[in-house]
Amino acid sequence: MTLTLRTTDLSDLREQARLRAWVDAQPEATPFHLPEWSIAVARGCRQKGHYLVAEAGDGSIGGVLPLTEIASPLFGRALVSAGFGVGGGILASDSAAVAPLAEAGWDLAQRLRCPSLDLRGGPNPGADWHCDDSTYVGFVRPLAGDDEAELLAVPRKQRAELRKALAADLTVETGSDRAARAAHRAVYGASVRNLGTPVFPASLFAAVLEAFGPEADILTVRHQGTPVASVLSLYWRGTVYPYWGGGAEAARGLRANDRMYFALMGHARGRGCTRFDFGRSKVGTGAAAFKKNWGFTPEPLVYFSRHAEGAAPRSINPLNPKYRLQIAAWKRLPLWAANRVGPWISRGLG
Numbered sequence: 001m002t003l004t005l006r007t008t009d010l011s012d013l014r015e016q017a018r019l020r021a022w023v024d025a026q027p028e029a030t031p032f033h034l035p036e037w038s039i040a041v042a043r044g045c046r047q048k049g050h051y052l053v054a055e056a057g058d059g060s061i062g063g064v065l066p067l068t069e070i071a072s073p074l075f076g077r078a079l080v081s082a083g084f085g086v087g088g089g090i091l092a093s094d095s096a097a098v099a100p101l102a103e104a105g106w107d108l109a110q111r112l113r114c115p116s117l118d119l120r121g122g123p124n125p126g127a128d129w130h131c132d133d134s135t136y137v138g139f140v141r142p143l144a145g146d147d148e149a150e151l152l153a154v155p156r157k158q159r160a161e162l163r164k165a166l167a168a169d170l171t172v173e174t175g176s177d178r179a180a181r182a183a184h185r186a187v188y189g190a191s192v193r194n195l196g197t198p199v200f201p202a203s204l205f206a207a208v209l210e211a212f213g214p215e216a217d218i219l220t221v222r223h224q225g226t227p228v229a230s231v232l233s234l235y236w237r238g239t240v241y242p243y244w245g246g247g248a249e250a251a252r253g254l255r256a257n258d259r260m261y262f263a264l265m266g267h268a269r270g271r272g273c274t275r276f277d278f279g280r281s282k283v284g285t286g287a288a289a290f291k292k293n294w295g296f297t298p299e300p301l302v303y304f305s306r307h308a309e310g311a312a313p314r315s316i317n318p319l320n321p322k323y324r325l326q327i328a329a330w331k332r333l334p335l336w337a338a339n340r341v342g343p344w345i346s347r348g349l350g
Contacts, residue, residue, distance in 0.1 A: 003054045003062055003097055005104045010035050010051055019053070022061045024237070026093060030121070031212075031236045032085030038066045040211040041083045044204030045347040047071065049083070052104055054097040063097030065090050065105050065119075069112055072348020078314050079109040079117045080350040084204065086136075086280045089122025089304065098123050106306055115311035118350075119304040129304045137298035139278035139291040140239075143269050150265050158293040162262055165255035171222045172263040176209050180218040183227040184244075187220070189339045191246025196327030198342030198349075205232055205244065219264050221256045229256035231264060239275040240268035261294070316349055 008015055016035045023029045031037060038049040052065040068083020082088030090101045102125030109117040119125060144150040151159055173180070181202070189199040209216050215236055221229040231245030242264055247257045265276055278296050281288035288298060305314075330338065 002057055003094075003100055004057075005052060005054050005100055007108075008051050008053045010039055010049065019051075019061075019064065022093075023064070023091065026091055028122075029091055030082075030085070030087035031234050031241060032082035032088045032120070033064065033066055033091045034236075035066075036211040037082060037085060037208075038068070040207040041068055041085075041204070043211075044201060044207035045084065047083060047347065047350070050079075050108060052101055052108070054092070054094075054101055054104075056094075062094035063090060063092030063101050065101045067105060067108065067117075068350060069114065070348060070350035072345075072350075074345060075316050075348050076314060077112070077114045078350060079105065079112065079114040081105070081117075081119050081122075083350050084200070085120060086138075086301075087121045089119035090125060091122060095123075099126060102126055102129070109306075110308070115308040116314045117306045118314070121302065122304070125304055125306075129306050131302060131304055133300045133302045135282060136280045136301040136303070137283055137288060138280050138301050139288075139296035139298060141276060141296050143240075143265055143274055143276050146269075147262075147266055150262065154295050155293060158258075158295075161255060162258050165258040165262070168254055168256075168259065169223060170228075170254060170256060170259050172219065172259065173222065174217050174219045174267060176217045180220060181205060181209070183220045183222075184218045184230040184232055187227050187230040187248050187251075188232075188244055188246045189342070190248050190335055191251075193333065193335055193338040193342070194249065194331060196331045198330070198345040199339055200244070200346045201343035203343075204347075208232070208234075219260060219267060221251075221260045221263070223250065223254055223256065226250075228254055229260040231260055233264060233268075235268065235271055235273060238273050239277050240264065240271075240273045241277045241279065243279065 019035045023033045038051055042049040048069040050067040054063040056062055066082045068080050070078045070080055090098055092098050144153045185202050192199050216234050218232050220227050228251045229247040231242045234241040251257050278291045
């Protein structure tokens with residue numbers, strides 16, 4: 001089959017709807033393949049998107065590759081699929097589209113002076129690509145039928161902690177209005193500062209909420225009126241994706257994160273979801289252990305990358321020893337300073 005490749009215009013509403021319908025129909029698709037994600041990232045982080053489409057002679061779509069052009073004064077340039085996502089890569093209904101999309105992506109990277117192209121998932125693009133299947137793992141399992149069954153699905157030790165969280169003086173609310181966004185921003189900003197990493201721009205959170213509309217919201221746990229844990233989630237094809245979540249300093253003692261994720265399971269079930277995608281974590285980290293304690297089984301995530309000759313692989317992994325001093329210093333920053341400087345740094349991470 002002869003395929004034509006082009007970069008599509010996501011400002012065309014009819015093209016958006018056409019791509020959305022095609023992505024919806026692909027079994028291997030992720031929310032990060034949706035045109036809404038590319039649009040939100042471009043608006044929220046001011047990083048240019050390039051959405052490649054492979055089409056047959058009759059105009060039918062054979063594959064897509066959503067790309068974000070990342071430019072950072074600290075971390076250099078890169079082309080990433082999908083920018084600021086944990087999934088992406090080539091999505092093809094026709095295997096004949098994989099190699100042309102991979103080559104078109106690499107050609108684009110070279111034209112844009114990006115020394116690396118990262119594909120977060122998808123089929124193997126070929127022998128010229130480096131495969132990484134040992135850095136990240138994903139955690140997905142079915143939701144139980146009700147709250148009691150969900151409790152029983154959690155291993156005994158974690159279940160005991162969860163019952164304490166459910167008995168604590170905590171309240172749960174959901175929404176996406178200005179108050180919900182402010183609460184999430186405050187909690188998430190404090191959480192990532194305490195981990196030593198920069199917070200993403202509030203404009204990115206807002207753009208995702210606006211692009212996904214009813215398929216995204218914020219769930220916040222409060223203690224005596226103060227937000228202590230909050231998560232922004234996506235809902236798509238019967239799966240809930242808790243994406244940007246965290247807890248304030250008081251959350252650990254209050255077990256607010258446990259309450260938050262259990263409440264999200266019930267909230268998602270009420271929205272008709274049947275699967276819970278706990279997202280990715282780096283192998284051997286506390287975050288990975290936390291998810292395993294909830295009864296999730298880690299599955300390796302396979303990423304691919306290609307680099308210009310002589311170019312070193314782009315590494316922004318916070319576990320890299322070269323960032324140890326920067327992370328330690330960031331943890332000591334006043335929160336107001338971290339929230340002001342963080343978005344300038346994080347919009348270049350991709």
